[in-house]
Amino acid sequence: MGICCKKKGDNDFDQESVNEFVDKHEDNPLGIKLSFHDFEKLKVLGKGSFGEVLLVKLKANNKYYAMKILIKKQVKLRHQEVHTKAERDLMVKINCPFIVNIKFAFQDSVKLYIITEFMQGGEMFFHLHKEKKFSNEKTRFYVIEMVLAIEFLHKNKMLYRDLKPENIMVDASGHIKLTDFGLSKMIKKQKEKAFTICGTPQYLAPEILSDEGYDNSVDWWSLGCVMYEMLVGKAPFRIPKGSYLSADLYKKKITIPEYVTPEAKDLITQLLVPNPKKRLGYGVDGSKKIKEHCYFKGINWEDAWNQKLTPPFIPELKGETDLSYFDKMFTNEKIEGSKVSEAPASIANSEYKGFTYVTDSVSTELMDMRKAEENN
Numbered sequence: 127m128g129i130c131c132k133k134k135g136d137n138d139f140d141q142e143s144v145n146e147f148v149d150k151h152e153d154n155p156l157g158i159k160l161s162f163h164d165f166e167k168l169k170v171l172g173k174g175s176f177g178e179v180l181l182v183k184l185k186a187n188n189k190y191y192a193m194k195i196l197i198k199k200q201v202k203l204r205h206q207e208v209h210t211k212a213e214r215d216l217m218v219k220i221n222c223p224f225i226v227n228i229k230f231a232f233q234d235s236v237k238l239y240i241i242t243e244f245m246q247g248g249e250m251f252f253h254l255h256k257e258k259k260f261s262n263e264k265t266r267f268y269v270i271e272m273v274l275a276i277e278f279l280h281k282n283k284m285l286y287r288d289l290k291p292e293n294i295m296v297d298a299s300g301h302i303k304l305t306d307f308g309l310s311k312m313i314k315k316q317k318e319k320a321f322t323i324c325g326t327p328q329y330l331a332p333e334i335l336s337d338e339g340y341d342n343s344v345d346w347w348s349l350g351c352v353m354y355e356m357l358v359g360k361a362p363f364r365i366p367k368g369s370y371l372s373a374d375l376y377k378k379k380i381t382i383p384e385y386v387t388p389e390a391k392d393l394i395t396q397l398l399v400p401n402p403k404k405r406l407g408y409g410v411d412g413s414k415k416i417k418e419h420c421y422f423k424g425i426n427w428e429d430a431w432n433q434k435l436t437p438p439f440i441p442e443l444k445g446e447t448d449l450s451y452f453d454k455m456f457t458n459e460k461i462e463g464s465k466v467s468e469a470p471a472s473i474a475n476s477e478y479k480g481f482t483y484v485t486d487s488v489s490t491e492l493m494d495m496r497k498a499e500e501n502n
Contacts, residue, residue, distance in 0.1 A: 300437025350397025
């Protein structure tokens with residue numbers, strides 16, 4: 127579970143920043159209206175402190191999606207209204223092969239619904255837990271695609287701030303995509319810093335806990351943590367449960383096993399430098415320096431961006447609803463807590479005005495289907 131705590135005077139992820147990034151356009155030009163009742167609820171995929179994620183099928187086109195349900199009351203209690211709206215807004219504008227695509231968004235008086243593509247290969251966390259650790263070749267493939275995803279976000283003035291195995295999804299073809307942008311932040315200016323203490327403790331860059339602010343170098347630190355975990359089978363920094371978070375926890379020298387290749391060891395070591403200004407990835411050309419590291423020798427980055435590299439693992443799936451790569455602790459649960467709110471959408475909270483979204487391609491598809499039904 128991630129943490130998020132604003133510091134006094136911190137304007138972290140204010141709506142003005144989001145508005146500057148998101149073009150002022152109609153997110154549902156054809157007027158397609160969707161509600162909870164338009165989807166067939168099939169299975170629980172995961173749960174969190176704000177709500178849950180379900181596998182659903184849109185009845186109109188018989189296609190499968192992942193539906194993230196957020197309870198407004200829980201969002202409000204944790205003061206995450208702006209972050210939640212920003213997550214929806216930013217996902218609408220992000221177009222990257224390594225980031226999960228949003229398809230729909232709508233609300234009723236009690237809940238918010240964000241529907242994305244269904245990543246049938248499950249979470250990276252599931253695969254790591256099952257295999258304990260990955261080979262160097264497998265790790266390198268995933269790190270390459272993570273580098274491209276983070277580079278894309280940084281070029282679009284975004285801090286991700288929550289890179290971890292639970293937020294790395296595997297698609298049916300074996301490629302990865304990042305998900306969950308609830309802790310992300312827009313950076314208006316090149317040297318602007320963030321001050322909110324947020325992220326997941328095991329992957330938290332030490333400067334996040336300082337009073338001096340931080341920049342996008344925090345994402346490269348998290349990459350080093352995830353890479354270490356993939357190769358070694360555990361996170362590089364052990365955070366005792368209930369312990370007081372201190373930057374000193376992340377400044378202890380880490381031990382990298384001898385079986386880790388020298389190139390991989392060198393990259394991890396350069397990413398996990400406590401001083402962000404000395405960390406590999408720091409600065410405007412940070413991602414370029416990372417891509418030039420010897421660990422990636424021989425990689426054609428244009429091919430990698432176009433997903434032409436062969437995945438080291440391709441999920442073996444028996445059908446579109448095969449959930450073999452999802453935790454049975456969730457998939458065996460009954461979908462009882464996800465019933466639609468009784469209050470009508472007309473009294474939906476005004477705080478989420480403009481939340482509704484239908485992606486252009488699906489909007490056109492549904493409109494064509496409805497016209498065909500009317501003609502028949």
